[in-house]
Amino acid sequence: KIMAGEELVSPWHWWRSLGSPRYVSAPMVNNSELAFRLLVRRHGVQLTYTPMIPAKKFISMGAKDRLALIEPHEDDRPLIVQFCSDEPDELLEAGRLARDHCDAIDLNLGCPQSQAARDHYGAVLMEEPELVSRMVRRASQGLRVPVTCKIRVFDNLERTVAFAKMLQASGCSMLTVHGRTRGCTHHEGSCNWDYIREVKEAVDIPVIANGGMIRSLRDVRRCLEHTGADAVMSAIGLLLDPRLFGGQESGQSSDPPDPQPLPDPIELALEYLELAKTIPSTPGKSMREHVQALLRFELCPSYYHRGGKTDRHKDLWNLVCCNRVTTAHQCIQIVEVLAWREKHRLAPYEPPPTLKQIKYAPRIGASTAGPQVQAAASEASDSARRSLDSEDEGSWELAASIFDNLE
Ligand SMILES: Cc1cc2nc3c(=O)[nH]c(=O)nc-3n(C[C@H](O)[C@H](O)[C@H](O)COP(=O)(O)O)c2cc1C
Structure with a gap:
């Protein structure tokens, strides 16, 4: 259960209050800034994320600098602010400072880069479910906005499903599953939509599917059908074509990938x-x-x-x-x-x-x-x-x- 004002609402109630978005623009360092978020919203996106913000840095900043990282804007809602952190109190404090400007706080558990592993954030934390559980529990109990998570899959299905269930039990209100493992850096490598479907079936919170060379509306539909997810999140597909979610179904297969020039x-x-x-x-x-x-x-x-x-x-x-x-x-x-x-x-x-x-x-x-x-x-x-x-x-x-x- 999560708090909205003085009311207790369920994750599904919250999700519906956002309009049950289906088309989501991904958190992207250097690339999901406000100008891009507003652009993709004009072309079909219904939910956006800030780039990942290190919680420790966010807390140490002045109010003006913090706002410059979130770039809140009345035309850019619903918006989720994504943090990386490895410390429960730090995530809670960052969430408190951001909550008035967004619709949820997201914890990045998917960044596979070596720097993330070195600095102990992102996908490496999926190896430490107890720590993650404490972070999500602390933040979800202490904040009046929902806490969501973005994860990758493990090689092993049972482990993946168990991790997702642990997040739900800890108070996570919505889950984005990037269907690649931590070993696939640079957003490449095969993407496992079957595992996303299994997670979707195992939890009772909204699930967003991510990954898998989504380059057209046809791919979006295929992903939703295959995974049963509530929404699709795109990163590179939107960078290459910000009208991805707004266009017509082209009927072309993007398998094998064959990116086409944009018309204009x-x-x-x-x-x-x-x-x-x-x-x-x-x-x-x-x-x-x-x-x-x-x-x-x-x-x-x-x-x-x-x-x-x-x-x-x-x-x-x-x-x-x-x-x-x-x-x-x-x-x-x-x-x-x-x-x-x-x-x-x-x-x-x-x-x-x-x-x-x-x-x-x-x-x-x-x-x-x-x-x-x-x-x-x-x-x-x-x-x-x-x-x-x-x-x-x-x-x-x-x-x-x-x-x-x-x-
Ligand atoms: C330029 C760029 C920056 C990214 N930054 C973030 C980030 O800040 N937080 C995050 O969770 N994922 C980040 N990602 C990963 C994407 O959100 C997404 O999970 C990944 O690219 C797979 O989706 P796609 O196949 O639609 O590209 C980034 C991806 C790209 C291409």
């Missing part, structure tokens, strides 16, 4: 960046990473094998990977350069006219560029061609010259 990635990137522009707390790194993911086919078809020889617009790719690019405005300008090149069919590596010239030229979408701009473009591309003896150096040189023009 530039518009989508600009939609995200316009949102980010209105939210000053959006980290530059998050913006660059979203632009990299959304424009991967335009900027770098060898996205999955960085450094490949076939990269187009490598100068722009270099820019969106460069930590000197820090503002939404700069990112928008880079995307506009790309849009210009695509529109005017400039060959890869050919620089566009300066941003100022682009700004005063007919907008993207207009059919022809003015003669002055065309002249500037051809002049610029001649000089670029001369400097392109070495592909990499040339692309960096172009990146630098574009950077110098960013406002």
Whole structure:
């Protein structure tokens, strides 16, 4: 039983009070910041998570810095704040400081990275069920918002189910099961939907299924049918296509995975960046990473094998990977350069006219560029061609010259 105001409510009652969400955006360090959460909500997501926040760090911060990590927003509810911790009182205290800004507190028991194991948080804690039980019990008894957990599966089904039941008995109100084991780092490796189904059947709290190359609405439906879960959570699928949950069923199979280019990635990137522009707390790194993911086919078809020889617009790719690019405005300008090149069919590596010239030229979408701009473009591309003896150096040189023009 959990408390809501003065009432005792069951996990199911709470879940229904959230509108029984089915489409969930995952907690993602550097990537589930408010701007991205608002973007995916526009396209079908019904429940969002903050990136994982270390509870110890959160407690030690001032109130303003704490809010900057959660980025609460009236249009971003229901929202779950995720913490990592290995200490019951610490989790409780972090939960107290966050509870007024969210609908639940989540404990990360799924992070498989070596740093997590070293620092004793995430998936390594699944080896210590008694400690986890104490943490969940303490937090769920002491907080007026529900406590939820995100776990991985064990190799062994009985162990997985026993762990899930232990969480429920300790006061966990909802469980996300990532169907990969702790050994699968980097979010890859086979995902066991059968184990998720077994967990769902064994517990009586809402279960969210996660993992398994979900790249289309068809995959979402398959996952819900296979696991019987109450909802599906996506991380990489949403990074690659923020409209994953809002789109039409394509009928395509994503088995084997064959990610398709988005129909209008530039518009989508600009939609995200316009949102980010209105939210000053959006980290530059998050913006660059979203632009990299959304424009991967335009900027770098060898996205999955960085450094490949076939990269187009490598100068722009270099820019969106460069930590000197820090503002939404700069990112928008880079995307506009790309849009210009695509529109005017400039060959890869050919620089566009300066941003100022682009700004005063007919907008993207207009059919022809003015003669002055065309002249500037051809002049610029001649000089670029001369400097392109070495592909990499040339692309960096172009990146630098574009950077110098960013406002
Ligand atoms: C960039 C990135 C950051 C992530 N950060 C977190 C995190 O902060 N907390 C967490 O529980 N999982 C995190 N994950 C794991 C995802 O939430 C998810 O469990 C995993 O990617 C599998 O889902 P997917 O197959 O839909 O990508 C992260 C994944 C990615 C790709």
